[in-house]
Amino acid sequence: MLMVDSRKLTPISEFEQPGKFRRLLRFVWQCWKLNLAGAMEFRMSFFLTAGMMIINNVVWIVFWGLYFGRFPVLNGWELQDVMMLWAVAAGGFGVMATFFGNAMRISNLIATGQLDIYLTQPKPVLLHVLISRMSVSAIGDVLFALLIYVTFGDKSMIGFLKFGLALLLSTLIFLFFTVIVNCPAFWLGSSDGLSFQLYNGLLTFTTYPTSIFRGLGKIVLFTVLPAGFISYLPIGLLRQVDIPFISGAIAVTGLLCLGGMYLFYTGLRRYASGNMMGLRR
Amino acid sequence: MNNWRKSVKYVFIGKITLRNQLAYVADFLIRSLFLLLILYIFLQLWQATFHGEGTESIGGFSFKQIMWYLVITESMILACPSLCTRVEEEVKSGDIVFKFVRPVSFVAFHYVEYMSEAAMRFLVNAAIGGLLGLLIIGPPDFGYGLLWLPVVALCGFTVNFMLNMVLALSSFWVEETRGLEFVYNKFLFTIGGMLMPLELFPDVLQQVGRWLPFQAIVYIPAKTTVTFDAVQLPRMICTQLIWVVIIGIIVSLVYRKGVKKLNVNGG
Numbered sequence: 001m002l003m004v005d006s007r008k009l010t011p012i013s014e015f016e017q018p019g020k021f022r023r024l025l026r027f028v029w030q031c032w033k034l035n036l037a038g039a040m041e042f043r044m045s046f047f048l049t050a051g052m053m054i055i056n057n058v059v060w061i062v063f064w065g066l067y068f069g070r071f072p073v074l075n076g077w078e079l080q081d082v083m084m085l086w087a088v089a090a091g092g093f094g095v096m097a098t099f100f101g102n103a104m105r106i107s108n109l110i111a112t113g114q115l116d117i118y119l120t121q122p123k124p125v126l127l128h129v130l131i132s133r134m135s136v137s138a139i140g141d142v143l144f145a146l147l148i149y150v151t152f153g154d155k156s157m158i159g160f161l162k163f164g165l166a167l168l169l170s171t172l173i174f175l176f177f178t179v180i181v182n183c184p185a186f187w188l189g190s191s192d193g194l195s196f197q198l199y200n201g202l203l204t205f206t207t208y209p210t211s212i213f214r215g216l217g218k219i220v221l222f223t224v225l226p227a228g229f230i231s232y233l234p235i236g237l238l239r240q241v242d243i244p245f246i247s248g249a250i251a252v253t254g255l256l257c258l259g260g261m262y263l264f265y266t267g268l269r270r271y272a273s274g275n276m277m278g279l280r281r
Numbered sequence: 282m283n284n285w286r287k288s289v290k291y292v293f294i295g296k297i298t299l300r301n302q303l304a305y306v307a308d309f310l311i312r313s314l315f316l317l318l319i320l321y322i323f324l325q326l327w328q329a330t331f332h333g334e335g336t337e338s339i340g341g342f343s344f345k346q347i348m349w350y351l352v353i354t355e356s357m358i359l360a361c362p363s364l365c366t367r368v369e370e371e372v373k374s375g376d377i378v379f380k381f382v383r384p385v386s387f388v389a390f391h392y393v394e395y396m397s398e399a400a401m402r403f404l405v406n407a408a409i410g411g412l413l414g415l416l417i418i419g420p421p422d423f424g425y426g427l428l429w430l431p432v433v434a435l436c437g438f439t440v441n442f443m444l445n446m447v448l449a450l451s452s453f454w455v456e457e458t459r460g461l462e463f464v465y466n467k468f469l470f471t472i473g474g475m476l477m478p479l480e481l482f483p484d485v486l487q488q489v490g491r492w493l494p495f496q497a498i499v500y501i502p503a504k505t506t507v508t509f510d511a512v513q514l515p516r517m518i519c520t521q522l523i524w525v526v527i528i529g530i531i532v533s534l535v536y537r538k539g540v541k542k543l544n545v546n547g548g
Binding site for chain 2: 197
């Protein structure tokens with residue numbers, strides 16, 4: 001028989017509850033836990049999907065392994081740099097899609113009026129939207145990134161910290177770039193196609209060494225599609241700390257975060273509710 | 282005469298599929314943006330590689346030949362429809378029952394549909410990729426290779442169809458086959474020579490690749506077109522035909538066994 005254990009339920013009243021920030025953290029933590037529990041409901045499917053993503057990434061590692069077996073240096077990049085590039089790019093994407101898996105669906109939520117559910121809840125709308133879904137395959141990307149880091153990365157304390165920073169920057173760039181490309185839906189209605197092309201462009205460009213691009217291609221990588229700030233991390237942060245690049249990367253990440261939030265909340269004022277009925281506790 | 286009449290219906294199936302596809306030309310063009318993106322990245326990669334190596338030729342391929350090789354392989358791969366998705370959905374929804382009662386062979390029906398769609402998409406991809414090639418890489422030196430491309434591409438698509446059909450027919454037992462298709466495609470990308478010609482692989486891997494059917498799908502068509510060699514041509518086409526026959530036999534065996542095993546829900 002299905003029973004509700006009232007001791008485990010969080011009271012709705014805020015009386016005798018921790019502070020606002022700690023309540024928010026607890027809320028985020030609970031959302032993530034529930035997302036994972038939902039994914040684990042179909043355990044076999046979960047392991048298969050995550051495993052498939054690892055195989056997908058391994059194919060690219062094999063490609064680069066074969067490539068560097070034949071041509072050991074590519075404009076200053078070596079095999080280890082490309083491996084770390086994959087660790088940072090797949091890891092950043094994986095963390096983004098695992099913990100903030102709804103990012104890519106924002107334009108669809110806006111166009112179909114499904115933001116209503118989030119607007120009725122006393123939690124920050126953007127945060128709530130982002131954390132309410134998890135991409136199962138992305139867990140495979142995170143595991144893959146950790147595997148590559150353990151195999152090819154610098155495992156000293158400083159190396160670990162640098163990898164952590166690279167992963168953080170990469171995650172935030174992926175996340176807020178995705179938020180930004182999804183926001184035009186507030187003004188244009190359905191803009192799934194445009195958002196998907198830009199998002200796909202960023203994903204594709206981040207997995208190739210920055211050094212192969214010249215001229216206009218390079219300018220695009222450091223402006224329209226900020227992929228260059230992710231793909232140069234193995235050289236500009238992990239191999240040696242290139243202060244101008246790192247400062248630029250941190251500044252761009254900050255700008256994207258602020259820009260993403262500003263764009264979302266500005267667009268939200270234009271949001272017209274749909275007529276969908278939905279419940280969310 | 283009777284056989285000829287029977288085959289006319291397949292021509293009509295092909296014609297209808299082509300018409301359906303023509304309705305989505307705009308959709309093709311948008312999807313082809315990804316082809317352009319990939320080709321642009323590989324252009325930059327191989328430009329840097331040739332520059333770094335300081336040689337005119339790598340593994341018997343010039344820069345121009347490698348780029349045109351990639352235009353063909355990528356255009357072919359992006360032209361292939363997902364057979365597993367199609368058959369899997371037919372099995373899951375029960376629609377497959379209607380396919381069995383029609384006076385058309387199940388495998389032949391899918392073959393005609395698959396080939397018409399692949400041919401249409403390949404033409405669009407090749408036109409777009411070719412245009413990028415002409416503008417950025419310069420005109421290719423295919424010689425007679427271009428004349429043989431339709432033949433070797435047809436054989437390549439047929440081998441791909443056969444292998445995909447084996448995977449798709451597994452849905453008669455397991456229902457979920459998209460995972461198998463995913464892994465299969467990854468083999469095609471690497472050992473199948475989609476990402477780079479087999480000549481650039483280490484010797485051992487080259488030998489392994491030459492004993493597998495994956496080379497018949499995109500490697501042989503692209504290699505034959507880009508570095509045409511009249512002496513090698515019969516061997517290349519024979520390799521493709523041998524695989525068509527071998528995998529064709531496997532398809533018919535799997536199909537016969539699978540039909541007996543199939544349990545249809547709903548319908």
